[in-house]
Amino acid sequence: MSEQxxxxxxxxxxxxxxxxxxxxxxxxxxxxxxxxxLQGVQYIKDNFDGSLTFRWSCRxxxxxxxxxxINGIPKLSCETFIRDYYPQRISVEALAHFPIEKDLVVDLSxxxxxxxxxxxxxxxxxxxxxxxxEYIQTPAQFAEYIQYTSCxxxxxxxxxxxxTALSPDFIGPGAMALLHRYNMDxxxxxxxxxxxxxxxxxxVYNCSAVGYCSEVCPKxxxxxxxxxxxxxxxxxxxxxxxxxxxGGAK
Amino acid sequence: xxxxxxxxxxIFWGLFGAGxxxxxxxxxxLVFITGIAVPLGLxxxxxxxxxxxxxxxxxxxxxxxxxxxxxxxxxxHAGHRIHHSLHEVGIHPGIVSKLLTYGLAAVVxxxxxxxxxxxxx
Amino acid sequence: MSKRRPYVRSMDxxxxxxxxxxxxxxxxxxxxxxxxxxxxxxxxxxxxxxGEAAWNGWLEAMxxxxxxxxHLVLLAAIAYHAxxxxxxxxxxxxxxxxxxxxxxxxxxxxxxxxxxxxxxLALLVIVWGIAA
Numbered sequence: 001m002s003e004q005x006x007x008x009x010x011x012x013x014x015x016x017x018x019x020x021x022x023x024x025x026x027x028x029x030x031x032x033x034x035x036x037x038l039q040g041v042q043y044i045k046d047n048f049d050g051s052l053t054f055r056w057s058c059r060x061x062x063x064x065x066x067x068x069x070i071n072g073i074p075k076l077s078c079e080t081f082i083r084d085y086y087p088q089r090i091s092v093e094a095l096a097h098f099p100i101e102k103d104l105v106v107d108l109s110x111x112x113x114x115x116x117x118x119x120x121x122x123x124x125x126x127x128x129x130x131x132x133x134e135y136i137q138t139p140a141q142f143a144e145y146i147q148y149t150s151c152x153x154x155x156x157x158x159x160x161x162x163x164t165a166l167s168p169d170f171i172g173p174g175a176m177a178l179l180h181r182y183n184m185d186x187x188x189x190x191x192x193x194x195x196x197x198x199x200x201x202x203x204v205y206n207c208s209a210v211g212y213c214s215e216v217c218p219k220x221x222x223x224x225x226x227x228x229x230x231x232x233x234x235x236x237x238x239x240x241x242x243x244x245x246x247g248g249a250k
Numbered sequence: 251x252x253x254x255x256x257x258x259x260x261i262f263w264g265l266f267g268a269g270x271x272x273x274x275x276x277x278x279x280l281v282f283i284t285g286i287a288v289p290l291g292l293x294x295x296x297x298x299x300x301x302x303x304x305x306x307x308x309x310x311x312x313x314x315x316x317x318x319x320x321x322x323x324x325x326x327h328a329g330h331r332i333h334h335s336l337h338e339v340g341i342h343p344g345i346v347s348k349l350l351t352y353g354l355a356a357v358v359x360x361x362x363x364x365x366x367x368x369x370x371x
Numbered sequence: 372m373s374k375r376r377p378y379v380r381s382m383d384x385x386x387x388x389x390x391x392x393x394x395x396x397x398x399x400x401x402x403x404x405x406x407x408x409x410x411x412x413x414x415x416x417x418x419x420x421x422g423e424a425a426w427n428g429w430l431e432a433m434x435x436x437x438x439x440x441x442h443l444v445l446l447a448a449i450a451y452h453a454x455x456x457x458x459x460x461x462x463x464x465x466x467x468x469x470x471x472x473x474x475x476x477x478x479x480x481x482x483x484x485x486x487x488x489x490x491x492l493a494l495l496v497i498v499w500g501i502a503a
Binding site for chain 3: 269270271273274275276277278279280281282283284285286288289290293294295297298299301303304305307308317320321324325327328329331332334335338339340354358361362365366368369
């Protein structure tokens with residue numbers, strides 16, 4: 001057994017029932033080299049303060065619920081290791097650009113509304129009956145959108161994008177990546193409806209190509225590229241709609 | 251479902267993109283030529299920007315078009331970018347930020363356009 | 372009654388919090404230098420229209436040491452704009468597919484930088500050709 005090492009974890013606490021504003025608290029947490037920041041936070045809850053609130057589930061970077069600002073950078077706390085920071089202090093804060101509900105839990109209702117608005121499901125071009133069989137898709141057609149299906153809705157990209165806070169109605173990188181995912185699907189016929197949203201004042205032009213969303217994405221979805229591709233798509237439609245109206249956009 | 255207004259941003263974003271491309275391709279060399287090489291008499295023939303040469307260039311259809319395209323696209327590129335930047339430092343989109351950026355771009359375009367047309371063909 | 376009281380954090384100075392944002396603000400800031408250069412050119416066009424004496428006055432002003440230093444700064448800033456403009460291409464443009472394969476982002480950036488250098492040299496040659 002190696003000797004017990006201690007890491008200082010500074011947590012931004014916010015207790016809506018008693019605090020006017022968030023404040024920092026520092027905890028000294030014993031850790032082993034295989035411990036993630038999430039496990040460090042769990043240690044605090046189990047041993048120091050049971051009221052510490054945070055979201056987590058899978059511990060393997062696929063559920064997308066344990067995102068936190070770790071030393072100011074949006075990360076999944078389950079795949080971020082304490083050993084990489086030791087002996088420096090680790091600061092942990094709720095994901096930026098979202099309202100803090102309590103401690104490390106943010107209010108995601110705005111994001112959920114945006115996610116619903118982009119209609120993240122296939123709207124069939126031509127509804128088929130069971131008898132007519134399945135929707136056929138070639139590997140090349142599948143390759144068009146596969147990258148965007150990797151999104152786990154962890155919203156790290158929103159915590160990376162200043163515009164999601166500066167313009168709270170902005171659809172944002174993650175939802176735009178999913179919008180693009182369905183638009184690029186050969187089975188889908190909902191593009192016109194979705195582009196109405198992308199081309200609106202809440203849409204893609206709120207983005208100024210900061211690009212940090214794609215940097216922090218743990219699944220390499222590249223939501224920033226999805227947003228920017230749709231600036232071109234919406235821009236083409238803006239100028240060409242008089243020549244070849246496709247409907248949908250008003 | 252919430253009804254959303256189509257954004258007119260493609261106009262400004264399009265100019266931003268075209269101007270950014272123009273500035274990326276020709277900006278550094280233009281600055282070098284007009285601001286460094288010609289004033290210091292480096293590299294280029296003497297009198298490259300003499301009155302006669304520049305007048306002839308600005309009276310030529312292509313030359314006039316090039317000068318206007320540079321000024322017009324550069325200023326709308328920069329105006330749009332600063333419009334975003336103002337939003338980012340807390341001067342949110344409104345009449346003030348629009349006057350400072352798109353307003354400036356419109357005035358500069360107009361001044362340059364009028365001056366260039368005044369030079370004749 | 373709900374005890375919910377979501378706390379909204381201030382965005383003041385957000386761009387100072389991360390080196391990535393600082394670099395973003397710097398490359399966005401090149402627009403100020405583009406504006407400055409456009410104003411220099413616009414004044415030049417106006418002076419050209421006012422006759423030979425006015426034009427020569429503008430040329431003379433461009434020769435002052437202050438102007439040279441100013442243009443060196445403009446050159447650095449606008450060159451940085453060009454550098455970052457192409458660097459952002461993998462973010463801002465649709466993926467490029469050649470012969471069924473997605474072109475690597477770094478290849479796109481290199482092609483952009485090359486295009487920038489070629490365009491600059493072409494401009495220099497054309498100007499030289501017209502003047503000679």
